[in-house]
Amino acid sequence: MSLVLYNTMGRQKMEFFPIAASSDSVGMYTCGPTVYNYAHIGNLRTYVFEDILKRTLIYNGYQVKHVMNITDVGHLTDDADQGEDKMEVRAQKEQETVWQIAEKYTKAFQSDMLELNILPPDIWCKATDHIQEQIAWIQKLEQKGITYRLADGIYFDTARFPRYREFAQLDMENLMAGARVEMVAGKRNPTDFALWKFSPENQKRQMEWDSPWGKGFPGWHIECSAMSVRYLGEQFEIHCGGIDHVRVHHTNEVSQVEAVTEKTWVKYWLHGEFLNIAEPKLATETKPEEKKMSKSGDNFLRLQLLKDKGFQPLAYRYFLLQAHYRKQLVYSTEAMGAAQRGFINLRNKVSDLKQGAEKSPVEIAKQEKPMQEKFKQAFLQAINDDLNMPAALAVLSKLLDDNTMSSRAAFDLVCDFDRVAGLNLAATETAVPVEIQELITERQAARKQKNWQEADAIRQKLLDAGYELLDSKDGVKVKKIR
């Protein structure tokens, strides 16, 4: 079945084919975090979307080579190429070196990824580890005569690359008319951007390098161009990021690469929409205000905060999967609570199915194969239609409600679907410690004697210890809840 993806380049759904027709390998570059702070749950939405994309490709039989960068230098506090470096600002604030800051927030990010069951990239690359590649690429642009020098750095002349506006679909005249951005003195066009920034003369930067143009640091956009080409070649299949990157960051990246190579760089561009947050305003106001979350703003929710509220990271993943990645989604505690209940119900059903499956033969009866295939096709159709996870989850729900198949056949399918959903649905409960098992036995004895008071006391005790008991016809089930 063909895989169709919405390509920002062209603004339409397109059938996916690797560049080399005969090959099943796919190069995928995802813009990673700028590690000057923790990731918020809005950032994480994008990474979950990219993970679904990657898992869908793998599910379709492709070999994915996934590269993700870590921006640890050069990302300025505004885009007029005259703000401060976010990393340096943060280091100042926390009284640590920029290197410590980078290390700390990179680790935090990777830990979030792990908790959300996001598959790690094959290659992590840090901007500061690839300064030479970036300098070399700027030199290539220089040889093409597409750069110019100002007092504070080397700039890309967007007027010299006529295709510049194509990607962003920029209306240059409007951009000019609305020119609210204070331009760096001497910039030839409002869209021109810095490739290399010089260190300020009056101040020592923690991160700076020698270059043919003078001591300084790379502009933000050049790192993704240089590193993706380094690891994936001058042409590769997929590049993704947040929707906000279309206009400036990715447009600049495309320009930098294609101005040098003079051929199409990336075949498919995918962008994830924003997560907004319903922010309860003052108690007097009835309607919550919807605002997007900003890493520099104050409505900043981290995964840790969700955990503190009792939400499981994978329940957050489930929350995200219930909406399409190209639609804005509003986060609220209520919506998250509903998702968590849904997620727990889902897991309970799968858990029952699993117990049933463990009692049945591993071989699926022949007559069940067509039924399995029917579900599998429905699931595949959903994910292959531009990653329609809400529809895919509906197929999963229908599967769990189906009672025509054996537990074994159904459970195997659930595991298959979970390769894409990544919800760890079949996660095995951890073994119950002996002392817990003893208490359970004790309670069963009390129940037999109809000593309900004793039985309930033990049940409460176990609950406090993090184990929930579920009496069923087949005996007592134990669920670890913490």
Place this chain on the structure above:
RNA sequence: GGUGGCGUAGCCAAGUGGCCAAAGGCGACGGAUUGCAAAUCCGUUUAUCCUCGGUUCGAAUCCGAGCGCCACCUCCA
């Protein structure tokens, strides 16, 4: 002001010309089961698909107008 997008049940959310008297989830209600719970199972519930007009044999789906909301046009996933 410019640009892009959205408006589907109490809430979240798929569907974008006939398979839709509209998927799925959450919630609510009734029942089975249970010592009580929990979980599970069965059943029920709620939609003139924002409004008005048009195109069409046929529209939630296309077109026009209006209303409302969101995002982007500093940085941001």
